[in-house]
Amino acid sequence: MAGSVNKVILVGNLGADPDVRSMSNGGKVVNLSVATSERWKDRNSGEQRERTEWHRVVIFSEGLARVAESYLKKGSKVYIEGQLQTRKWQDQSGQDKYSTEVVLQGFNSNLTLLDGRGDGDSSGDGGGFRGARQGDNAGGRSGGGQRPAANAPAFESGGMDDDIPF
Amino acid sequence: MAGSVNKVILVGNLGADPDVRSMSNGGKVVNLSVATSERWKDRNSGEQRERTEWHRVVIFSEGLARVAESYLKKGSKVYIEGQLQTRKWQDQSGQDKYSTEVVLQGFNSNLTLLDGRGDGDSSGDGGGFRGARQGDNAGGRSGGGQRPAANAPAFESGGMDDDIPF
Amino acid sequence: MAGSVNKVILVGNLGADPDVRSMSNGGKVVNLSVATSERWKDRNSGEQRERTEWHRVVIFSEGLARVAESYLKKGSKVYIEGQLQTRKWQDQSGQDKYSTEVVLQGFNSNLTLLDGRGDGDSSGDGGGFRGARQGDNAGGRSGGGQRPAANAPAFESGGMDDDIPF
Amino acid sequence: MAGSVNKVILVGNLGADPDVRSMSNGGKVVNLSVATSERWKDRNSGEQRERTEWHRVVIFSEGLARVAESYLKKGSKVYIEGQLQTRKWQDQSGQDKYSTEVVLQGFNSNLTLLDGRGDGDSSGDGGGFRGARQGDNAGGRSGGGQRPAANAPAFESGGMDDDIPF
């Protein structure tokens, strides 16, 4: 279809350590179980209520899978950006089942660790993780870059900035 | 949990007219079936491929439900912002089933029609729809504000969930 | 215009304590300075690079302003969802200036504190903050709903805009 | 900074044809002027109000620039995903100026055309545009792929799906 968008954004905590599985081609797939919660005050009873939602997150992206395996663990707080996908499968008795997942695959995915230097000890380790994305070319505007997915060009035209705001 | 976010953003087309159901309290719930697709060129075969994903969208928000009922129809292109929720239910044989939906309810939801004057045939109804949100207070920076939008209706209809996944 | 969307999502840290200003109508406006950074490895030199972006965030929403004032401080990590707005103003010499801000106002805004009570120990909370949104009706599917959130306050304070860009 | 997110999502219309500029390295930069509007009913006067916001969008991403140049024109409706960046520059008199832009560069950007066959005149060219993103690897789950940014693996482990929902 022309012009569609399928995006999920989650900020939540891992309910368990990442589940890492190897694939036949040598790659890895990482499954995460991520909780989001919301609280609100019931307008009738006035009592505090809470609802927790568990999300199944599947990471196919090579770089993000590596990050997940290396830096995430039970309790980690993460920012996740992926796509909604529903999969059909059969259980042992041959029954059709459906599973809807947040899939991180390809360019428009993101996984960023949100708790400081590890996730609890605060003894900063140097090295630590500072977010990861699809590739290393997040770049600023300066710098070369002539390979596929190059960006951050040096301008030829000088006038471009003269007329702003437009 | 402190500090979590649960957000889904879709741009896609309705696969069918909105399914409107009345609730016992007089409110309405609208179910949408929304398709998103993506195309890519297979890197091995080089052939064009396409994958369509179908999303079950449930609108509890009063204002957005009214909009959906009034302006959307099969084929409509929409921008949708809601939350991921998975519901457990039992089929006729008592088997547990799970259904994951994009729920529009409360303040952080949005529904915007993206095709101009109808959906292409332009014959339309005159008037047409120009986007809707939770309430009427989108406002600029000035203005008072004492009649905000209501949402989150009470309902107890049991039948609503019986036919999923669709 | 029919069918438009204007949304900014930030996860970053406050560069300073929130700047709270009272308006003539008794409401408050809170200004935040939020940093986001990205790192990447330069593809030519191979060296590590970093770029920090500073965002001016303006909170008109009553509930979110209260939250910002109560729970945020220099260094706080926040999730922010608002709208892009560019304002024109004149400096002392009468020169036209433009300032682009992320505005939190109305239903489709969000402000969530992302550093729990520290960032990892799970001991007592001492009150702590668990996210805030436009109103109290985040709710689950049940519940009534007749006291929605107010927003979009009137104000006429002129001084608020004098010191930008910060 | 560890763990930050800087994302802008716009759905709006071009106020003018794309402005394409060549760079010294042979690449192109495309500037767009995108309008978003919102309407609301003033709660005091009851009158209909509208506010239009103009966004300066700068496309450094090679693929997206090509798409913009080829398929967008004045009036086109687009979905845009990029980053907020503020640039400092000097006008002719040496005065410091700031310009805040939505930058499309690198992996986490998106540009999708939202109006079907052109933008209303429907004179269409055959072929037409169907959305574009950073790369061609949007892929589904099946298929090969062993180059950098490969995804869509074939599983070795068969059990992965058996235990859902988890």
Place this chain on the structure above:
DNA sequence: TTTT
């Protein structure tokens, strides 16, 4: 400057 767009769009409805």
Place this chain on the structure above:
DNA sequence: TTTT
């Protein structure tokens, strides 16, 4: 089941 949509759309291109």
